[in-house]
Amino acid sequence: MTRTAIIAAMPAELKPLVHGWKHERRNGVHTWAHRDDNLYVAACAGAGQAAASRAFAAIEQDAPIDLVFSVGWAGALTAQCAAGHAYNIGGVIDTRTGERFQCDAGAGNHWLVTSPVIAGPEEKRRLASAYNAALVDMEAAAIARLAAMRGIPFYAIKGVSDALDARLPDMNPFLAHDGRFRTASFTLYALIRPWYWQALKHMGENSKQAAKGIAAELRDFLQ
Numbered sequence: 001m002t003r004t005a006i007i008a009a010m011p012a013e014l015k016p017l018v019h020g021w022k023h024e025r026r027n028g029v030h031t032w033a034h035r036d037d038n039l040y041v042a043a044c045a046g047a048g049q050a051a052a053s054r055a056f057a058a059i060e061q062d063a064p065i066d067l068v069f070s071v072g073w074a075g076a077l078t079a080q081c082a083a084g085h086a087y088n089i090g091g092v093i094d095t096r097t098g099e100r101f102q103c104d105a106g107a108g109n110h111w112l113v114t115s116p117v118i119a120g121p122e123e124k125r126r127l128a129s130a131y132n133a134a135l136v137d138m139e140a141a142a143i144a145r146l147a148a149m150r151g152i153p154f155y156a157i158k159g160v161s162d163a164l165d166a167r168l169p170d171m172n173p174f175l176a177h178d179g180r181f182r183t184a185s186f187t188l189y190a191l192i193r194p195w196y197w198q199a200l201k202h203m204g205e206n207s208k209q210a211a212k213g214i215a216a217e218l219r220d221f222l223q
Helices: 011-018 049-060 121-131 140-150 183-191 194-222
Strands: 003-008 022-026 029-035 039-044 067-076 086-094 100-102 110-114 135-137 154-162
Touching: 003 011, 003 049, 011 029, 011 039, 011 067, 011 194, 029 049, 039 049, 049 140, 067 140, 067 194, 086 140, 086 194, 100 140, 110 121, 110 140, 135 154, 140 154, 154 194, 183 194
Parallel strands: 003 039, 003 067, 067 154, 086 110, 110 135
Antiparallel strands: 022 029, 029 039, 067 135, 086 100, 086 154
16 A cells, blocks of 8 residues: 655645545644545645645654655746646755755656745746746755655645736745744735735635646546
């Protein structure tokens, strides 16, 4: 029996996939499990590499992992990656260390950069130029590194929540040190800034569609 780990940042990224799975919460980490001929365990602990590492550890503490997926939302670094769509990733680059991690056979051609911050339009263009990458997230490099250390296959599927030119408010001040997003504080901030409402509405719609796309891509990949 293969034990597959599926790691995201936020529960909403996993919602279409884990509907009906057994859910638990331990030490701030959400986990969902499903068993057929194999065992699938999904987890999320917040945004960023430290949170992703905690989610990986929460799955691993029960039994060894045979292969792992990093899934969730990402920002587009190119106009060719459309908001609301999901993409198989060919490799991951850690912007903090310069490390490059190739995804295992059968993965896509898009490269993803993992950044320590939520990238706005100017930062997206810098990352695209510096790394020749198509997407940016905050977690995948940590999962890729842990997989490489254990010699297990690593894959990534990312859904685009915000297009290259999306004009969104800076969300970095609303990320807590443990990777949790301060939703209530951000909502109050956005409520008195109506010039962001349309962009935030589009991001919400795109994020829901992207999560569905991630679930569909993952099911197809595993089959």
